[in-house]
Amino acid sequence: MTDPSEKGAGLHPAVEALLDRSHRLGADPRNTNYAGGNTSAKGAATDPVTGGDVELVWVKGSGGDLGTLRAEGLAALRLDRLRALRDVYPGVEREDEMVAAFDYCLHGRGGAAPSIDTAMHGLVGAPHVDHLHPDSGIALACAADGEELTRECFGDRVVWVPWRRPGFQLGLDIAAVREAHPAAVGCVLGGHGVTAWGETSEECERNSLYIIRTAEAFLAERGRSEPFGPVRAGFEPLPGDVRLSRAAELAPTIRALASADRPQVGHFTDSEVVLDFLARAEHPRLAALGTSCPDHFLRTKVRPLVLDLPADAPLDEALARLRELHAEYREEYRAYYERHATADSPAMRGADPAIVLVPGVGMFSFGKDKQTARVAGEFYVNAINVMRGAEAVSSYAPIEESEKFRIEYWELEEAKLRRMPPPKPLATRIALVTGGGSGIGRAIAHRLVAEGACVVVADRDAAAAETVAKELGGADRAAAVAVDVTSEEQIAAAFQAAVLAFGGVDLVVNNAGISISKPLLETTTEDWDRQHGIMARGSFLVSREAARVMIEQGLGGDIVYISSKNGVFAGPNNIAYGATKADQAHQVRLLAAELGQHGIRVNGINPDGVVRGSGIFAAGWGAKRAAVYGVPEEKLGEYYAQRTLLKREVLPEHVANAVFALTGGELTHTTGLHIPVDAGVAAAFLR
Structure with a gap:
C-alpha cells in the first residue's frame, strides 16, 4: 500500500x-x-x-x-x-x-x-x-x-x-x-x-x-495615532531620486561591513513603513530593543545597526560613522554571545549585522543569497509593524535577551544549518554581464546563475535583457538593465541598479560588442569610431565603474574581457574589429597590473568562430565573413571548425565555461591571463 x-x-x-x-x-x-x-x-x-x-x-x-x-x-x-x-x-x-x-x-x-x-x-x-x-x-x-x-x-x-x-x-x-x-x-x-x-x-x-x-x-x-512619536527634524525621507542615489553610494560600504565575517548578498527597501519608522523620534529606542518573535530575530539577528546621523549628512561623514558603528556593533554582539554562551553552545556564527537602517534613505538587509536577504528585510518590516501595534496600545516589550540567545544559538537550529547543502562555487557573488541579452552574454549569465551567482543582465536591448532575466529565475536571481556602453551616464545607472538590487558587484564581464568587417579602404572614420566606442571605450567605462564599486567594497573581484582571437591574429578586411580587440586585450594586462593591489583580478577570453546563437553573426557579420572565406553563411560554423586543430565548433556555452573557470574559485592566483576558446588556432597561439 x-x-x-x-x-x-x-x-x-x-x-x-x-x-x-x-x-x-x-x-x-x-x-x-x-x-x-x-x-x-x-x-x-x-x-x-x-x-x-x-x-x-x-x-x-x-x-x-x-x-x-x-x-x-x-x-x-x-x-x-x-x-x-x-x-x-x-x-x-x-x-x-x-x-x-x-x-x-x-x-x-x-x-x-x-x-x-x-x-x-x-x-x-x-x-x-x-x-x-x-x-x-x-x-x-x-x-x-x-x-x-x-x-x-x-x-x-x-x-x-x-x-x-x-x-x-x-x-x-x-x-x-x-x-x-x-x-x-x-x-x-x-x-x-x-x-x-x-x-x-x-x-x-x-x-x-x-x-x-x-x-x-x-x-x-x-491605539494612539503616533506610536513612534513625532517626526524628528532632519530624519525625514530624502526625495525619491536623491534617496536612491544616496542608497547606491552607501551600498558598497554597507555590504562590506555586513560581509566582514563572510560575504553576503544585499537587498534594499525604501518602503513607506521603513522610512516613517526611521523618521520618528522613538526609532533609536525601539530598534535597540531588538526584534520580537523567534522567526524575526532568527532572520534579522538580535538587533539592527542604525545610523544615527540626519538624512542629509555629508557622504564621507555618513560612511565614516557607519564604520565606527560597525566596530561597536561587533564588540557588543561578541559581548552578547559571551554573556549567554555555555560550554555546549554552538560557535558564534558571525558578528556582523543582518539589518542596517539609514534614516531618510531606507533599509539594507543581508543574507547568504538574495532571497534570504530579501526575506530578512521583510521580517524587519514585520518587526516594525509589531512595534507600532504594541506601542499604540501599551509599550513594546520583547522577550528577554537571554531567551533570544537560546533561540538564536539553539542546537536544533544549528542542526538545521548543518543539514543544508554546501554553497555553490559562486554563491554570494554578484555579476554584471554586458551584452547579456543574447549569444555569448546570455550563455555566460546562465552559467553564472547555475553556479550560484546573482546576475545583472545588461544590454542595449531592454526587452532581450528582461527575457534573459526571467529565464534565469526572476528577481531573486537576476535583474535586467538597459545600457548603451558608450554612455557614461547609462553605465553609472546600470551599476546603481546593480548595487540597489543585490548590494554590490563582484564580477563583471565585458561582453558587449559589434563587428564591422570591411577592407581598409572601405572602413570609414564613423565605422572606426563606432567599433572602438562600443568595445574599447565601452569596456574601459564599464571596468572603471566596476573598479569604483569593488574598491569601495574591499572584497576583491573579477573583471573578465570577452576579447577575441582577432586581438592577436591578423586577418584581412578586419581593421576596425581586430584593432579594438587588441585594445581590449591590452586593457586586461594594464588593469591586472593596476587593480591587483585591491584583490581585483582581470583576465580575458579569446573566442573564435562562435556562430550559433551569436547576435554579432546574426546582425550581418556572419554574411560578411562568409563572403571573405567563400563559403555559404549557413556553413560558416562548420568552416571555422574545420580550420581548427580540434575540428570542433565553438559555442557560446564554451565561452561561458571559460568565464566560470576563471572566476569559480580554483584560479585564485591568476590575473592578466588570456584563455583561448577557439578549438585550436595555431596562428593565434599566445607568445
Whole structure:
C-alpha cells in the first residue's frame, strides 16, 4: 500500500483540505510571514501492515512555507506514538531530545522532517490546528501588558499563554489550555504568535482569521495615532531620486561591513513603513530593543545597526560613522554571545549585522543569497509593524535577551544549518554581464546563475535583457538593465541598479560588442569610431565603474574581457574589429597590473568562430565573413571548425565555461591571463 499523502494514490481528504487552507492563509502577509507558522490536520488512514485504521496527524514540516506548501512538505506521524511521548518526556531542560523522537512516530515513506512545533499540533486535541505569526497577534504578544490586552480584546474566546520557547512543553501547555477553556478558539503566545483550532478545517481557518482580524481592529481602534512619536527634524525621507542615489553610494560600504565575517548578498527597501519608522523620534529606542518573535530575530539577528546621523549628512561623514558603528556593533554582539554562551553552545556564527537602517534613505538587509536577504528585510518590516501595534496600545516589550540567545544559538537550529547543502562555487557573488541579452552574454549569465551567482543582465536591448532575466529565475536571481556602453551616464545607472538590487558587484564581464568587417579602404572614420566606442571605450567605462564599486567594497573581484582571437591574429578586411580587440586585450594586462593591489583580478577570453546563437553573426557579420572565406553563411560554423586543430565548433556555452573557470574559485592566483576558446588556432597561439 502507498502512503495516503503520495500523489499517485490521491491525497487524503484531510490533506487536501489542509493544503487548501494553508495556501489561503499563507497568501496574505497579514496572516503570517514567509516560511512562518505551521498548520495541521488529523485523520484516519489505513495501516499498510495491519490493514486496519490508524490515526495520523499531517503537519507542515521544517522549513516550508504555507503559501506554497505541497503534500511532500508535510510530515505524517502516528498520533498514538506521538502522544505516547508524554510518558517518556524528560522535562523542559531536556526537551530538545524530543525532536529526534518524532522520527520514531513517522508514518510511511518520504515527507518532510518534523519541526519543533510538531508537539503543539499532535498534543492539542482538536482535529485541525493553525499556528501563525501575524503582526497584529505578535503586537499583543509583545506588549508589556499583553495578558490584560488579550483579555480586553477577546474576552474568554482567546487565552493568554506566557512565553515559552517552542518545543514539547509548549505543546503540553497549549493542550492544557484548550482542555481548561472549552469555549476558547485559540490562544496568544507571549512573545511569539497565535494558535487556533477547530473541529473542521473551515472552522480552524475561520478561528485563525477571527483572532488576526479582531486584533487588527483592536489595535486600530484602541491605539494612539503616533506610536513612534513625532517626526524628528532632519530624519525625514530624502526625495525619491536623491534617496536612491544616496542608497547606491552607501551600498558598497554597507555590504562590506555586513560581509566582514563572510560575504553576503544585499537587498534594499525604501518602503513607506521603513522610512516613517526611521523618521520618528522613538526609532533609536525601539530598534535597540531588538526584534520580537523567534522567526524575526532568527532572520534579522538580535538587533539592527542604525545610523544615527540626519538624512542629509555629508557622504564621507555618513560612511565614516557607519564604520565606527560597525566596530561597536561587533564588540557588543561578541559581548552578547559571551554573556549567554555555555560550554555546549554552538560557535558564534558571525558578528556582523543582518539589518542596517539609514534614516531618510531606507533599509539594507543581508543574507547568504538574495532571497534570504530579501526575506530578512521583510521580517524587519514585520518587526516594525509589531512595534507600532504594541506601542499604540501599551509599550513594546520583547522577550528577554537571554531567551533570544537560546533561540538564536539553539542546537536544533544549528542542526538545521548543518543539514543544508554546501554553497555553490559562486554563491554570494554578484555579476554584471554586458551584452547579456543574447549569444555569448546570455550563455555566460546562465552559467553564472547555475553556479550560484546573482546576475545583472545588461544590454542595449531592454526587452532581450528582461527575457534573459526571467529565464534565469526572476528577481531573486537576476535583474535586467538597459545600457548603451558608450554612455557614461547609462553605465553609472546600470551599476546603481546593480548595487540597489543585490548590494554590490563582484564580477563583471565585458561582453558587449559589434563587428564591422570591411577592407581598409572601405572602413570609414564613423565605422572606426563606432567599433572602438562600443568595445574599447565601452569596456574601459564599464571596468572603471566596476573598479569604483569593488574598491569601495574591499572584497576583491573579477573583471573578465570577452576579447577575441582577432586581438592577436591578423586577418584581412578586419581593421576596425581586430584593432579594438587588441585594445581590449591590452586593457586586461594594464588593469591586472593596476587593480591587483585591491584583490581585483582581470583576465580575458579569446573566442573564435562562435556562430550559433551569436547576435554579432546574426546582425550581418556572419554574411560578411562568409563572403571573405567563400563559403555559404549557413556553413560558416562548420568552416571555422574545420580550420581548427580540434575540428570542433565553438559555442557560446564554451565561452561561458571559460568565464566560470576563471572566476569559480580554483584560479585564485591568476590575473592578466588570456584563455583561448577557439578549438585550436595555431596562428593565434599566445607568445
